[in-house]
Amino acid sequence: DDRKIGVLVMSYGTPESMDDIEEYYTHIRRGNPPTPEQLADLTNRYDAIVGGFFPLRENTDRQVCGLQEALDAIAPDTYVCYQGLKHARPYIEDGVKKMAEDGIREAIGIVLAPHYSIMSVGSYIKRAQESAEAQGLKMAFVKEYHLHPKLIRTLTARVQHGLKKFGADVPATDVKVLFSAHSLPERIIEMNDPYPQQLLATSAAVAEGAGVTDWQFTWQSAGRTREPWLGPDILDTLQEVREKGANYVLIAPIGFVSDHLEILYDVDIEAKSVAQQLGLKLERIEMLNTDPLYMETLAESVIALQQERG
Ligand code: FEC
Numbered sequence: 001d002d003r004k005i006g007v008l009v010m011s012y013g014t015p016e017s018m019d020d021i022e023e024y025y026t027h028i029r030r031g032n033p034p035t036p037e038q039l040a041d042l043t044n045r046y047d048a049i050v051g052g053f054f055p056l057r058e059n060t061d062r063q064v065c066g067l068q069e070a071l072d073a074i075a076p077d078t079y080v081c082y083q084g085l086k087h088a089r090p091y092i093e094d095g096v097k098k099m100a101e102d103g104i105r106e107a108i109g110i111v112l113a114p115h116y117s118i119m120s121v122g123s124y125i126k127r128a129q130e131s132a133e134a135q136g137l138k139m140a141f142v143k144e145y146h147l148h149p150k151l152i153r154t155l156t157a158r159v160q161h162g163l164k165k166f167g168a169d170v171p172a173t174d175v176k177v178l179f180s181a182h183s184l185p186e187r188i189i190e191m192n193d194p195y196p197q198q199l200l201a202t203s204a205a206v207a208e209g210a211g212v213t214d215w216q217f218t219w220q221s222a223g224r225t226r227e228p229w230l231g232p233d234i235l236d237t238l239q240e241v242r243e244k245g246a247n248y249v250l251i252a253p254i255g256f257v258s259d260h261l262e263i264l265y266d267v268d269i270e271a272k273s274v275a276q277q278l279g280l281k282l283e284r285i286e287m288l289n290t291d292p293l294y295m296e297t298l299a300e301s302v303i304a305l306q307q308e309r310g
Pocket of ligand 1: 011014015028029042054056112113119120121184185222223224255259260
């Protein structure tokens with residue numbers, strides 16, 4: 001239906017099966033195949049979380065359906081959602097092509113990541129924009145939604161719920177809250193990238209909403225490359241807060257919106273095991289996945305941009 005407005009929902013992407021890990025990893029590494037050791041290491045991490053099942057794929061599918069429903073509830077028969085992944089099929093370019101084939105002339109792009117960095121959301125947008133131009137499609141993009149009131153509200157509720165995970169005899173004031181997000185190479189700082197500031201703004205708003213005063217922000221999941229990445233890394237932060245006397249830590253990975261490798265392995269297995277060695281009790285907030293307030297955040301961001309466009 002060419003009167004409908006396309007919505008390209010973009011997400012990181014995950015392999016379809018264990019056999020696809022090499023192709024996926026090669027794509028992330030911009031065409032450079034991983035060494036056998038690197039491939040084995042990544043395969044082992046997927047094995048450890050799921051053993052042949054990739055939760056991000058299903059979660060992204062559900063989020064796209066959830067956004068479609070949220071859009072239909074606010075503006076029936078107006079928007080139609082498509083999926084485009086950064087590192088797996090259907091790629092961003094496949095999603096744009098599909099919209100064009102379906103006769104869509106005008107579309108909005110949005111990424112399933114709330115904070116803008118030129119190296120993250122910026123690169124999704126660049127690829128979508130280039131392909132839209134090639135297909136003769138008019139596209140506009142939601143760049144960020146990290147302070148949308150409904151996003152803050154649902155993250156706040158999740159932190160409040162998380163604070164109770166330590167049991168009735170542990171008062172919330174005894175818990176150190178660590179907000180986290182995916183690290184990026186340090187050179188984004190020289191580019192004046194808004195990513196670190198936006199992450200701090202979300203953290204501060206959620207901490208305030210939840211009445212948390214003892215919190216800090218830390219990075220996680222830094223890439224395995226030679227250049228320096230933004231720190232402090234979560235594993236070092238755990239050690240530091242332990243040395244300063246913390247007994248209970250709640251991780252709030254506000255830079256992510258789904259259960260996937262960076263949560264189920266990097267936090268739930270790796271960080272938990274370091275915490276255990278340090279004698280720290282560690283819990284984490286539940287990820288958003290298809291949280292209705294998150295779906296409304298996305299839908300309202302899309303609609304606001306479309307209205308602005310006129
Ligand atoms: O569950 C899954 O299958 C996918 C989990 C996953 C998510 C994710 C999110 C982000 N990444 C970001 C940046 C980078 C940069 C590099 C990089 C490398 C990897 C590797 C894997 C991986 N990332 Fe990722 N990322 C996920 C998975 N990421 C696997 C490769 C092995 C490794 O280093 O661990 C470095 C690329 C290079 O080598 O040059 C940079 C950012 C996000 C959060 C925003 C978003 O979702 O787009 C930023 C989920």
